[in-house]
Amino acid sequence: MISQLSWKIGGQQGEGVESTDRIFSTALNRLGYYLYGYRHFSSRIKGGHTNNKIRISTKPIRAISDDLDILVAFDQESIDLNAHELCSGGVIVADAKFNPSVPEGIDVKLFPVPITSIAEELGTSLMKNMVASGASWALLGLPLEVFNKAVEEEFGRKGQAIVDKNIEAVKRGADFVLELAGGPLDNFKLEPADGKQKLFMIGNDAIGLGALTAGCRIMSAYPITPASEIMEYLIKKLPKFGGTVVQTEDEIAAITMAIGSNYAGVRSMTASAGPGLSLMMEAIGLAGMTETPVVIVDTQRGGPSTGLPTKQEQSDINALIYGTHGEIPKIVIAPSSIEECFYDTVEAFNLAEKYQVPVIVATDLQLSLGKQSCEMLDYNKIQIERGYIVKDIPEREDKSMFNRYAVTDNGISPRVLPGEKNGIHHVTGVEHDEAGRPSESTVNRKKMMDKRLRKLDEMQITNPIHLHSPHAEPDLLIVGMGSTGGTIDQARLRLNGEGVTSNHMTVRQMHPFPTELILPEIQKAKKVLVFENNATGQLANLMKLHCGNHDKILNALKYDGSPFLPSEVFEECAKAAGYKPHEELVQNGNL
Known part of the structure; x- marks a missing residue:
């Protein structure tokens, strides 16, 4: 057997x-x-x-x-x-x-x-x-x-x-x-x-279930592969909990509707893929400027343009982090398993409201649509954190507007929901003062930019990286993201059997980048090999930007529309480590 x-x-x-x-x-x-x-x-x-x-x-x-x-x-x-x-x-x-x-x-x-x-x-x-x-x-x-x-x-x-x-x-x-x-x-x-x-589901279903569990009650979205199943799942489930799904005319309407719903105090989300994400960029900037929480799911697929809609790729990282014009605080997280698709979605809603920023959950086609077994989910782990929402605001003698964007030490201002007595304030996409009134003052501009950007100074998601680090000075540190983790683990078993020592890191927090956790692992490895499904090494470039050590960091890229196979990971690792199994077998007379 x-x-x-x-x-x-x-x-x-x-x-x-x-x-x-x-x-x-x-x-x-x-x-x-x-x-x-x-x-x-x-x-x-x-x-x-x-x-x-x-x-x-x-x-x-x-x-x-x-x-x-x-x-x-x-x-x-x-x-x-x-x-x-x-x-x-x-x-x-x-x-x-x-x-x-x-x-x-x-x-x-x-x-x-x-x-x-x-x-x-x-x-x-x-x-x-x-x-x-x-x-x-x-x-x-x-x-x-x-x-x-x-x-x-x-x-x-x-x-x-x-x-x-x-x-x-x-x-x-x-x-x-x-x-x-x-x-x-x-x-x-x-x-x-x-x-x-055991549960048996695709990542998109896990994301939908996570959103429902997190208290999301509105999803606005436009159908697109490979994200549509999130919408289809929530169409069936949300009405049973007093929620709704709105199929919008395009992705611009989807993101702005989600922002508006969150502004009103309803946890709301949208989901799309690369082309839709491109259309959302201006509105994501609006969420950053107005400090309105919103959760966006990006299910990466082959690009650019229509590209390969039904094929695997991980090429949206640069767009997710840098795509918006101007500079806003945002959080980008990348689950690496079905379970994490669920738990990370719940955490995304908490983070969005805690820091009052856009939070993007980045998956890839294999993780979104590949059906997998997973352990039963633990709902006792779920906590709902609504962040700094203020109520019972006292009267002000001068009848001034509420300082919705008050400057605070941690950058997080008091959030007030529409209709709250004594909470009236301006909301605008232009630069504004603490009450939301438009302002072009140079002093105010710097003050407000600094306030927004320091929100994430101490931000860290649960498990920003997954690390299996049994070796003090490994031949290789193998790095991946998204759906590559299991494939790398399988290849490492064979590597260990061939005498090549390796540690494995999966990067889950893409932005802000967890440099303090990643840099020590890079420093102790002889070489760092980064596996990603794109042509330009976007994750490797992020590591070089934040951690240096350019000479150590090598690319292992695949962008033909299919995921890595364990044998491909092994071959790339063997090559990077200088291990030549076929030549050794010949020398030993075994071939």
Whole structure:
């Protein structure tokens, strides 16, 4: 029996690949397995090759695998594009309808199953995804009762007759492939899972749940990949708690509506991707000038312009930090796991109100849309902090306006919500005095700028970095952000086995940059290798700007639209450390 394997399904977009993956992985989750998924899909509604890959394990995992054990193919293109990932002795379950063939030189077993024909016999070709799922499930030797339960949950709302037909499709797919294979494949039998209850969701759902838990009651947004699922999640959930989602005409309206709602005292947010973030920049500056809290989620994708809407990238860092004209205080945080997507979103709302600034939660496509197992969330950790909101304001004899922007030692001024007696003040996007009245005084300008900018002098999020630092003087300090953490951890296990010492740091607080935490780790390493999905090394450049040590800091960049694989991380690390495994094997006579 094995402790993990990888499964992938491929076909044309719109023919059931996503639903097959969803039901297959849901059933595995019910058994208690740990899962990590990756979606490769085209930026169109229907058509174009798409595939979903799932890594299944009895232990926690946070990375996709290099290789593949089972490929389910709805067309020949899926075999041609993905068969190279299959390990020796792997399996292809293919629809017999297209007379599948295996490319030369690939050592795998091919099981042609009449997937479409079986579905059509049951009434509709739409059920071919259930036939394919049943065939996959049977090869693993897993109990069909668990899978059938997932089918009932998926189709129950459509009536028992539909449920029964889909269960029959699963059974027929399972029976056919078992007859071909002579029973479940011994080398693909999974060890039993721990059976513990786990959540299984995408980062966008975790962000939506975090916003709801934080007390967000208004989301204004415009649909955009890969952020739309946040809006779709909250459309279903917010009305149950007295909230609402407003689909605006564009991202400019979305951010200004969120700012207005926060000004009125309602926790509000918006979410977008790179193109939408660009449109929001002027309004983010307005939030900074008026000291209005607002939470913005940026789900990074391939750019520039429309770029690669459905592909992985981490190239918005410069825009997130420097995109607004002028200088305002803002906070940029980058969660690195599903759990952190939840907890960081809650913290983002607290930080926004505590410091009265825009807070941007930066994810990437893999973290936003890759479905993953995560431990049950601990709601006892959640605390709501509304910041310096004043009430019961005493009368002023001179009837002057309230000093909403009063100069304070920590830069945080008293915030008053509209309608509070004796709290009237000006609010404007131009420079202003303490009561909000427009002012072009040079003395006032410097005073107000200094006040705003010192808000974040002592600001630090929970866990600004994640650090695994077992070595006092490592060969490498490996640095990443967002979804790269699990991949780096897996590669480090192999590095350690080859005698290369390494420490690992994930940067979570992008701005203000936590120099005092990062610099000591850079100084004690021989070399620093920074992994990021962009072409210009934006995180590495941030480190050089704030920490110096330019000669130590090296780039490991990938910007082809796909996330790093563990083997790629290992190879880059080995190269940076000067380790040449192939040459050493040759010298030792082992090759």
